[in-house]
Amino acid sequence: MVSSVIKHGFLILLLLFLFGVFYFTMEELDIMYDTFAKRYYLLNGLEDTASMNLVTGIYLDYRLFDSIFEAGILLIAVSGIIWISKHDIEEHNVHFMLDKFKTPDLFVMFARVVYPLMLVFGFYIIVNGHLSPGGGFQGGAIVATAILILYYIDPNKDTSTSFILSIEKIVFIIIVVFAMLSIFTKGTMFTNPFTSSDAGVQTIYLVLMNVLIGVKVALGLWAIFTAFLREGR
Amino acid sequence: MNPLLTFLVVLIGLYGLSTSKNIIKSVFCVTITEAGVILLFLNLGNLEGGSIPIFAEGLVNIVDPLPQALMITTIVIGSTVTALALMLCIKIFHHYGSVEWDVVLRDGGEE
Numbered sequence: 001m002v003s004s005v006i007k008h009g010f011l012i013l014l015l016l017f018l019f020g021v022f023y024f025t026m027e028e029l030d031i032m033y034d035t036f037a038k039r040y041y042l043l044n045g046l047e048d049t050a051s052m053n054l055v056t057g058i059y060l061d062y063r064l065f066d067s068i069f070e071a072g073i074l075l076i077a078v079s080g081i082i083w084i085s086k087h088d089i090e091e092h093n094v095h096f097m098l099d100k101f102k103t104p105d106l107f108v109m110f111a112r113v114v115y116p117l118m119l120v121f122g123f124y125i126i127v128n129g130h131l132s133p134g135g136g137f138q139g140g141a142i143v144a145t146a147i148l149i150l151y152y153i154d155p156n157k158d159t160s161t162s163f164i165l166s167i168e169k170i171v172f173i174i175i176v177v178f179a180m181l182s183i184f185t186k187g188t189m190f191t192n193p194f195t196s197s198d199a200g201v202q203t204i205y206l207v208l209m210n211v212l213i214g215v216k217v218a219l220g221l222w223a224i225f226t227a228f229l230r231e232g233r
Numbered sequence: 234m235n236p237l238l239t240f241l242v243v244l245i246g247l248y249g250l251s252t253s254k255n256i257i258k259s260v261f262c263v264t265i266t267e268a269g270v271i272l273l274f275l276n277l278g279n280l281e282g283g284s285i286p287i288f289a290e291g292l293v294n295i296v297d298p299l300p301q302a303l304m305i306t307t308i309v310i311g312s313t314v315t316a317l318a319l320m321l322c323i324k325i326f327h328h329y330g331s332v333e334w335d336v337v338l339r340d341g342g343e344e
Contacts, residue, residue, distance in 0.1 A: 011251055015244045022240045029236065033277055038297045046288050054286035054298035059305065070306040077313035081320045133285065137309050217309060224316045231323050 050202035118146035126214035140217025242269030
């Protein structure tokens with residue numbers, strides 16, 4: 001009892017120390033952070049990336065390298081989840097955790113109504129990512145959530161996670177190849193491959209890349225859901 | 234939001250991480266810490282009265298888009314890492330029959 005109190009006391013002292021360190025370095029944050037990059041994006045962002053939404057412009061053009069590795073981390077995490085969730089037992093007659101009799105009828109009925117709306121909304125967010133708030137990552141998450149609702153509508157639906165993972169790997173390779181295409185047209189990798197200054201032509205790249213990333217994120221999250229549903233037998 | 238408050242969220246996560254006795258609660262605390270970091274980054278480029286970083290006519294003051302673009306990827310990565318940790322929790326439960334740190338550490342030490 002006493003030792004636990006002492007431990008908590010030391011812990012709180014340590015956290016207070018961290019808080020103090022942060023408090024005294026907080027003044028430095030304003031010095032370290034300058035608004036030069038923000039002004040640069042505001043002045044040149046539209047001409048460089050042809051994207052109305054600056055956030056999309058950054059993660060699809062200026063910092064595409066980071067986005068590719070983010071997609072790679074997603075792929076690795078999904079592969080790890082599926083590898084960990086593998087069973088030695090033969091997986092015939094696997095029933096999902098969702099029991100049709102336990103799910104309220106009202107929920108199932110409304111899920112049927114909401115499901116197509118969610119899919120359309122997700123696709124809208126993905127395709128319109130360069131014009132309005134949104135993009136591949138957010139839209140992909142919405143599409144994956146819509147697919148999760150599909151399991152409530154039809155609990156006996158069986159999906160193969162390894163098949164989903166194979167498609168995701170192929171999409172990831174397509175993303176990397178598509179991002180590297182600009183070395184032939186512009187001489188540098190990981191930027192917009194279209195040299196035309198017309199915004200309409202450059203937008204093709206943004207929409208395609210958003211769709212690819214959206215498909216990849218949706219497939220990854222779908223694979224995670226399926227792996228978790230398989231666990232609850 | 235004050236940066237101090239966001240750092241307080243990080244500290245709450247760290248406190249829970251070091252005191253929680255349940256593995257699933259530890260995973261929750263990692264998520265709380267991550268939320269604090271995300272709030273801190275968003276706070277860094279925030280601007281009182283600034284508009285969203287989407288081009289429009291007469292746009293003068295915008296919120297810095299760079300932390301937002303970084304935090305999009307962080308949120309997606311965070312969700313997948315949480316899923317990976319929870320899947321490990323399920324495996325630990327199948328192996329040890331418990332998700333308490335005490336039981337898992339004791340049984341793991343005997344083997």
